[in-house]
Amino acid sequence: xxxxxxxxxxETAPLIGHGQTYGTIxxxxxxxxxxxxTPRGMLVGLAIAFVLTMVLFISIGWLxxxxxGIWGINIPVAWxxxxxxxxWWIGIGHAGTLISxxxxxxNQHWRNSINRFAEAMTLFAVGCxxxxxxxxxxxxxxxxxxxxxxxxxxxxxxxRSPLTWDVFAITTYFTVSFMFWFVGLxxxxxxxxxxxxxxxxxxxxxxxxxxxxxxxxxxxxxxxxYLLLAGLATPLVISVHSVISFDFSVSVLPGWHAxxxxxxxxxxxxxxxxxxxxxxxxxxRKVYGLQDFVTDRHMDYMAKVMLAxxxxxxxxxxxxxxxxxxxxxxxxxYMMFNRTQGPYGFIYWGLLLxxxxxxxxxxxxxxxxxxxxLFLISITINIGMWLERFVIxxxxxxxxxxPSSWDMYYPTIxxxxxxxxxxxLFLCLxxxxxxxxxxxxxxxxxxxxxxxxx
Amino acid sequence: MAEFSGPEQVLEAARQAYAKGYRQMDxxxxxxxxxxxxxxxxxxxxxxxxxxxxxxxxxxSGFFLQYYAAVISYPLNVGGRPFNSWPSFIPITFEATVLLxxxxxxxxxxxxxxxxxxxxxxxxxxxxxxxxxxKFFLCIEATDPLFDEKKTLKFLESLSxxxxxxxxP
Numbered sequence: 001x002x003x004x005x006x007x008x009x010x011e012t013a014p015l016i017g018h019g020q021t022y023g024t025i026x027x028x029x030x031x032x033x034x035x036x037x038t039p040r041g042m043l044v045g046l047a048i049a050f051v052l053t054m055v056l057f058i059s060i061g062w063l064x065x066x067x068x069g070i071w072g073i074n075i076p077v078a079w080x081x082x083x084x085x086x087x088w089w090i091g092i093g094h095a096g097t098l099i100s101x102x103x104x105x106x107n108q109h110w111r112n113s114i115n116r117f118a119e120a121m122t123l124f125a126v127g128c129x130x131x132x133x134x135x136x137x138x139x140x141x142x143x144x145x146x147x148x149x150x151x152x153x154x155x156x157x158x159x160r161s162p163l164t165w166d167v168f169a170i171t172t173y174f175t176v177s178f179m180f181w182f183v184g185l186x187x188x189x190x191x192x193x194x195x196x197x198x199x200x201x202x203x204x205x206x207x208x209x210x211x212x213x214x215x216x217x218x219x220x221x222x223x224x225x226y227l228l229l230a231g232l233a234t235p236l237v238i239s240v241h242s243v244i245s246f247d248f249s250v251s252v253l254p255g256w257h258a259x260x261x262x263x264x265x266x267x268x269x270x271x272x273x274x275x276x277x278x279x280x281x282x283x284x285r286k287v288y289g290l291q292d293f294v295t296d297r298h299m300d301y302m303a304k305v306m307l308a309x310x311x312x313x314x315x316x317x318x319x320x321x322x323x324x325x326x327x328x329x330x331x332x333x334y335m336m337f338n339r340t341q342g343p344y345g346f347i348y349w350g351l352l353l354x355x356x357x358x359x360x361x362x363x364x365x366x367x368x369x370x371x372x373x374l375f376l377i378s379i380t381i382n383i384g385m386w387l388e389r390f391v392i393x394x395x396x397x398x399x400x401x402x403p404s405s406w407d408m409y410y411p412t413i414x415x416x417x418x419x420x421x422x423x424x425l426f427l428c429l430x431x432x433x434x435x436x437x438x439x440x441x442x443x444x445x446x447x448x449x450x451x452x453x454x
Numbered sequence: 455m456a457e458f459s460g461p462e463q464v465l466e467a468a469r470q471a472y473a474k475g476y477r478q479m480d481x482x483x484x485x486x487x488x489x490x491x492x493x494x495x496x497x498x499x500x501x502x503x504x505x506x507x508x509x510x511x512x513x514x515s516g517f518f519l520q521y522y523a524a525v526i527s528y529p530l531n532v533g534g535r536p537f538n539s540w541p542s543f544i545p546i547t548f549e550a551t552v553l554l555x556x557x558x559x560x561x562x563x564x565x566x567x568x569x570x571x572x573x574x575x576x577x578x579x580x581x582x583x584x585x586x587x588x589k590f591f592l593c594i595e596a597t598d599p600l601f602d603e604k605k606t607l608k609f610l611e612s613l614s615x616x617x618x619x620x621x622x623p
Contacts, residue, residue, distance in 0.1 A: 022588035210570030220491035225563035
């Protein structure tokens with residue numbers, strides 16, 4: 001009985017705190033950027049993130065000098081951390097598009113207070129992801145060979161290869177995410193322009209706002225364009241992670257060659273992305289006191305989305321194991337045996353623990369409302385999703401058909417430095433975004449306030 | 455130009471102005487107000503058509519790029535398989551479709567809206583700054599055939615606005 005009551009209050013709780021008006025919403029969110037002194041915790045965080053970014057630059061520099069030999073990759077495990085991290089980062093990015101596009105099409109108004117934040121996350125995560133295949137090229141400075149440009153060598157990229165599809169999918173995804181994010185920002189940049197006191201701020205925000213003046217005709221076309229973009233971004237986001245999964249499933253390696261890969265990758269991407277959104281939103285909401293806009297109800301919804309996608313991922317693992325057995329193929333069967341009991345077996349069990357077992361705590365309503373628990377579970381899921389990619393990339397590659405070609409993969413310090421460096425870069429960009437831009441969509445929050453005739 | 459403090463008022467005012475016969479007018483609001491564009495006589499936008507054309511051009515050019523490379527410019531015989539292996543061209547065709555359609559949506563929206571536009575007469579009104587905060591405005595433009603400085607001012611005042619101002623060009 002008591003439990004039903006709590007569910008009821010969550011469902012009926014308003015998406016915006018009581019007593020907020022058009023003016024107070026605007027003042028609060030713009031003041032966080034324009035007036036408020038940077039919180040000390042943010043400066044410390046930015047400093048740490050900046051140091052890690054420098055670690056990234058150093059490892060990229062060393063990579064340019066020495067080549068990919070500084071990483072632990074070799075034959076047979078030629079992919080290693082670079083591809084694990086690519087898939088991990090891209091997956092994280094997907095939650096932003098899901099929140100901003102798919103939930104817009106489904107008329108889920110609660111998205112309005114987290115979409116800006118999640119879109120920025122998408123943009124930075126996709127940027128980090130795109131670094132890895134570029135660095136993994138070996139000679140990153142000739143990256144333009146993978147773009148179809150007329151050149152004197154008269155060569156074309158191999159359009160039948162999923163790796164070329166990746167180039168198109170990721171660049172399209174980045175471009176569309178950027179446009180979606182920027183178009184969403186324009187009216188709020190106009191608000192910043194009109195609220196800013198200092199002249200140079202007015203000029204900077206004014207240039208970015210492009211003379212937006214809130215005309216009814218403009219709004220009409222704006223909403224149409226935004227809706228169309230959402231409609232285009234929705235199949236796009238699904239296609240991007242499907243294409244990423246083709247990198248694996250189009251090959252004939254046991255553990256990769258599976259038809260379940262595209263849907264299971266997309267679900268995993270959304271799963272890890274929501275975990276990352278929660279990881280970021282929980283501390284930011286606390287530091288900036290945004291409980292009126294990002295309410296407990298939002299947290300509850302996001303936790304539920306995580307739970308649902310987590311179950312789809314669990315189904316994916318179960319099917320992988322089932323078909324390894326059901327196929328009767330000795331290589332498939334050995335792949336599963338090697339995953340669970342081979343030298344990397346502990347990673348597989350760690351994955352089941354962090355990705356499947358621990359997130360089941362989210363069934364309990366009290367845990368969904370406890371921010372500390374939610375934060376810890378989100379971190380666990382992020383780790384779990386990284387382990388999943390490790391299992392897929394490394395355990396499938398290191399023992400394929402011929403035992404004579406088996407070998408082990410051990411990441412080196414440079415693998416770790418590059419990986420942790422991108423986390424630093426990501427956090428650095430996130431901190432700067434929070435400091436310089438309205439992190440919550442102001443005009444979409446205004447729409448959440450009720451008015452007569454609606 | 456008349457100022458209102460709520461979406462209901464500006465919507466009502468726009469309807470009355472339209473009924474009165476004014477056509478060259480614009481309404482301004484801090485967020486999209488359902489029905490406001492229709493109330494000032496804006497029927498529909500051709501943006502979806504533009505996006506559709508963008509998508510079709512993207513699909514055709516994306517596919518043709520691959521067809522040209524694989525069949526015309528650099529045919530590569532891989533065990534006698536067809537040069538035009540269209541199923542493996544689909545992912546890139548799809549990405550090109552989305553990319554061009556999305557670009558058309560954004561560029562089309564900005565172009566049709568006449569943005570970027572650094573200067574507009576309405577910015578001369580000091581109070582207009584609050585259009586991006588919490589105020590709503592209805593502006594009847596001097597190009598309207600029915601426009602008469604005194605009569606229009608009087609009409610706007612009859613709509614019980616919070617404030618009425620004339621906009622310098």
